[in-house]
Every structure is written in C-alpha cells, then in structure tokens.
Amino acid sequence: MNREQMVEELSKIVGKENVLFSETDLLLYGYDASLFKGKPDCIVFPGSTEDVSQIVKFCHHERIPVIARGSGTNLSGGTIPTRGGVILHFSRMNKIVEIDIENQRAVVEPGLFTLALKNQLARYGYVYQPDPASEKVSTFGGNFAENSGGPHCLKYGVTTNHVLGAEIVLPDGEVVQVGGKAPDNPGYDLTGLLVGSEGTLGIATKLILRIMPKSEAVKTMLAIYNSLEDAGRTVSAIIADGILPATLEILDKLTIKAVEESVHAGFPLDAEAVLLIEIDGLKDGMERLAEQIMEVCRKNNAREVKSAKTEAERTQLWAGRKGAFGAISRLRPNYLVCDGTVPRTKLPEVLTRVMEVSKKYGLPIANVFHAGDGNLHPLILFDERDVEELRKVHLAGSEIMKLCAEAGGTISGEHGIGTEKMKEMFYIFSNQDISAMKKVKKAFDPEEIFNPGKIFPEVQA
Numbered sequence: 001m002n003r004e005q006m007v008e009e010l011s012k013i014v015g016k017e018n019v020l021f022s023e024t025d026l027l028l029y030g031y032d033a034s035l036f037k038g039k040p041d042c043i044v045f046p047g048s049t050e051d052v053s054q055i056v057k058f059c060h061h062e063r064i065p066v067i068a069r070g071s072g073t074n075l076s077g078g079t080i081p082t083r084g085g086v087i088l089h090f091s092r093m094n095k096i097v098e099i100d101i102e103n104q105r106a107v108v109e110p111g112l113f114t115l116a117l118k119n120q121l122a123r124y125g126y127v128y129q130p131d132p133a134s135e136k137v138s139t140f141g142g143n144f145a146e147n148s149g150g151p152h153c154l155k156y157g158v159t160t161n162h163v164l165g166a167e168i169v170l171p172d173g174e175v176v177q178v179g180g181k182a183p184d185n186p187g188y189d190l191t192g193l194l195v196g197s198e199g200t201l202g203i204a205t206k207l208i209l210r211i212m213p214k215s216e217a218v219k220t221m222l223a224i225y226n227s228l229e230d231a232g233r234t235v236s237a238i239i240a241d242g243i244l245p246a247t248l249e250i251l252d253k254l255t256i257k258a259v260e261e262s263v264h265a266g267f268p269l270d271a272e273a274v275l276l277i278e279i280d281g282l283k284d285g286m287e288r289l290a291e292q293i294m295e296v297c298r299k300n301n302a303r304e305v306k307s308a309k310t311e312a313e314r315t316q317l318w319a320g321r322k323g324a325f326g327a328i329s330r331l332r333p334n335y336l337v338c339d340g341t342v343p344r345t346k347l348p349e350v351l352t353r354v355m356e357v358s359k360k361y362g363l364p365i366a367n368v369f370h371a372g373d374g375n376l377h378p379l380i381l382f383d384e385r386d387v388e389e390l391r392k393v394h395l396a397g398s399e400i401m402k403l404c405a406e407a408g409g410t411i412s413g414e415h416g417i418g419t420e421k422m423k424e425m426f427y428i429f430s431n432q433d434i435s436a437m438k439k440v441k442k443a444f445d446p447e448e449i450f451n452p453g454k455i456f457p458e459v460q461a
Ligand SMILES: Cc1cc2nc3c(=O)[nH]c(=O)nc-3n(C[C@H](O)[C@H](O)[C@H](O)COP(=O)(O)OP(=O)(O)OC[C@H]3O[C@@H](n4cnc5c(N)ncnc54)[C@H](O)[C@@H]3O)c2cc1C
Pocket: 032, 033, 067, 068, 069, 070, 071, 072, 073, 074, 075, 078, 079, 090, 110, 131, 132, 133, 134, 137, 138, 139, 140, 141, 142, 143, 144, 145, 146, 147, 148, 149, 150, 151, 198, 199, 200, 202, 203, 204, 205, 325, 326, 414, 415, 451
C-alpha cells in the first residue's frame, strides 16, 4: 500500500487533522534521545482506545509496522522505525481517568506526563513513587514500556512494582484487560510480562497505578569525596549497616563541573564525587538515622557531609541531580548514556574500569547514577560529526556493558534494549534464552507488527 492510501485510510479513523506525513514531520518523528535515526511513513494521533484498536486492525491487515510513542525521551532507540510504518503518538490521550485515594490507585491514559500525575496527587498528600529524571516530560506509556526507574526506586521499586493492571491493544487490534485494581490476580501475570516489553507485545491505552501517602518527613544530605571509589564504597556500607535510604545517587567530578556551570546546585568544584542521600519516613528517629548515615560516610573518607536545612536547599540539591543529563550536553555536542547494573559491592571496581575505557578510547566519560541500585550511567561525550569518534563511542559503550555483565550485573537497569543493545544481549543470555523470549513475541505478534527490529538479535549459529 502506498503512503497516500495509508494516510487516507487512517484519516477515516482519526480525522485528517490527526495524521502527519510531510517530509519535515517524518524527520521529526524519526529520532528519539538515542543515537539512532529512522523514518516512519506517517504519524497518527489517536483520541481513544477505539481509535487505537481500529488503527492497529488496519495496520495488522496491511502488515504495516506500528510504533507507539510518548515523548521520545527513551535512550535506547525504542521509538525508531526500523522498517517504516505508523508512529502512534499518544499526546491526545493524556488524561487522569481516576484518582481513587481510598484504594490507593490511580488510572491514567498513556500520554500523561509522569510529573502531571504527581502534581495532582500532591493535593491529596499522595505520591506515585517512580521518578525518572525525565519525569517533567516522560509519559506513563513510555515509563510502562521501558520499566523506568529513578532515584527513589532504591527504596520503592521501579515501574513494574507500581503498575497493577492495564488496558492493552494487541497486535491484531483486540482490546484486553490485564491485572486490575485488586491485588493477586489469578492466571498468568501478563501485566508483569508487558511492563518493560518496549512496545513489542501490546500497546497500553490505560494504566492502573499504585499510589501511596507521602512520607511524614524527609531529609536530604550531601556527602563530598576526594575519590569516586570512596563514594561507591559508602553506598554498600550504608546498606550493609541495615539502612535503606530512599535515594543514593552519585555524581562525579565532570558531572559536578557541568551541573555547577548550569544549575548552580552548590556542589564543590574541587570534589571528585558527591553522594546525594535522601531518607524518608516517620519524623521520630529520623535525626538519629541521619547521624548514623553521616558517620558511615565519614568512615568511608567523606571529607564533609552537609544536610539541607530548608526545602529550598533540598530543591537546589535535587535540581543538580535532575538537571545533570541536560547540563552535561553543554560539555560536548553529543553523549551516549550507557545503562548497566552491577552488584553494589562491585561499584568501586567497575567505576575504575569504566575510567580505563575512557582513557583507552580517548573519550571523556561523566558518571551520574542511581548508585544504591548499582545502576551505572557512564555518559560518553563526543561529537557525532566526527565519524571515527562515533565509531569509538559504540565500541566503548559495548565494552562498558561487557564490564557490567562480567561483574555479575546486566546490560540495562532502566533504559531498555531497543535498537541500541541488541547484540549485547549475548553478554547475558544464551541462544536458548533468547529463543525462549522470541517464542513469547511470536505468540503475541506472529506478523511482527509492533515495534519490529527491537530487543532481540538474530540467534547465533
Ligand atoms: C534527560 C533524561 C533523563 C532520563 N532519566 C531517566 C531516569 O532517571 N530513569 C529512567 O528509567 N529513564 C530515564 N530516561 C529515559 C526515558 O525518559 C524513559 O525511558 C521514559 O520512560 C520514556 O518515556 P517517553 O514518554 O519519552 O517514551 P518514548 O521514548 O516515546 O517511548 C519509549 C518506549 O515505550 C514505547 N511506548 C510508548 N508508549 C507506549 C504505549 N502506550 N504502549 C506501549 N508501548 C509504548 C515506545 O514504543 C518505546 O519503545 C531519561 C531520558 C532523558 C532524555
């Protein structure tokens, strides 16, 4: 089917004004926050589950790929069209359907920004815990499909622990419900399977979320180090002391420099690393717990530990962390965010080896990461106009993933595999493991309509 016919048929479903297909639009929706680019055939903006179902039925019949898209902030090429097709953009389906305080649930449409729900929940003294640093613009559809994490996921768990059910459009256009508001649904845990499936198995048109009352008290501290390894060691030491903070985030020297030049969070420029620590819970006992943590920091060579005295000071520290990725883009035209996890105790060793990779390829690497989860984010800085440098970036990124796998970790903590890390899947899975996962894809989507060319490499002979 040619593009003209495709646009005509899709316009019958959603209206002409909700289909884009100019060359400029195709370029604009052909990239995301990864290093990859592609080109769709058109972009469609559904307004309801019924629209999504009809669009998918049409695409299924015509064997046209369908790629769901929220804000395109994913870092692994998840929304890149690898074989053209229809981009299903959820910006019109962005409502809060229900806030059910008594049952501690919220129901949202997939195009809603993560922070938009949190802002509404704050009026009730409630919170949705997962907090990707991109939450101002990331959507719940994207969070769901990438199983997103964030600084507070150390204590509260990632997206999969907070999505209890969903309305899903399957690759043949059928609409099904998985999970639900009540806990412990019988049958297969399809919600668990679909969270993190990167738009390859089903498209979410509604999500049922767990919400929680806000903690009574919160305390935010900043430990300052002359060595990145000492900051890494402190993370394991705090947890080994029986404490589970809400947050343990590390920023290294290069990140501190970038942050201070843009956000002015108050991080010392001569430090090798800072560790941002937040504890939350009951007011009673919080000061004692903070003192215990500060003592662990000092024992692990922190040269200073400060705590935020006011809400404004706390906000300033968090602005430094949440603005870090943006700030780093001031240092060089491009960066690749590597996303791997390692057992916490391996952090110091792996960080040292990451810096060896930086030296080997002559590429600066900044580190800002969810240290409590052992979730590393080395950011490799480069200029994509330099073809040789770009080649080295891909090699360095792959080598860092290998380091994580060899340390007993894995190749994605929260950003997914997408098109970026398909061949690295062999660092952690065997041919048999990958074949088993592909059988699941085949059962849901035998014609490979949903987000083709993602996650899985060809099985090796
Ligand atoms: C500055 C910055 C900071 C970031 N910080 C974090 C962080 O702290 N933690 C973290 O985990 N990630 C982080 N990310 C990555 C990214 O923001 C998350 O992966 C986010 O969840 C993507 O949301 P999105 O709306 O942009 O999704 P998109 O990028 O549009 O899509 C992501 C994936 O979801 C699929 N998808 C979208 N909507 C649906 C749907 N309705 N149904 C099924 N599949 C769908 C897409 O096909 C794609 O595979 C960061 C990114 C940036 C640029």
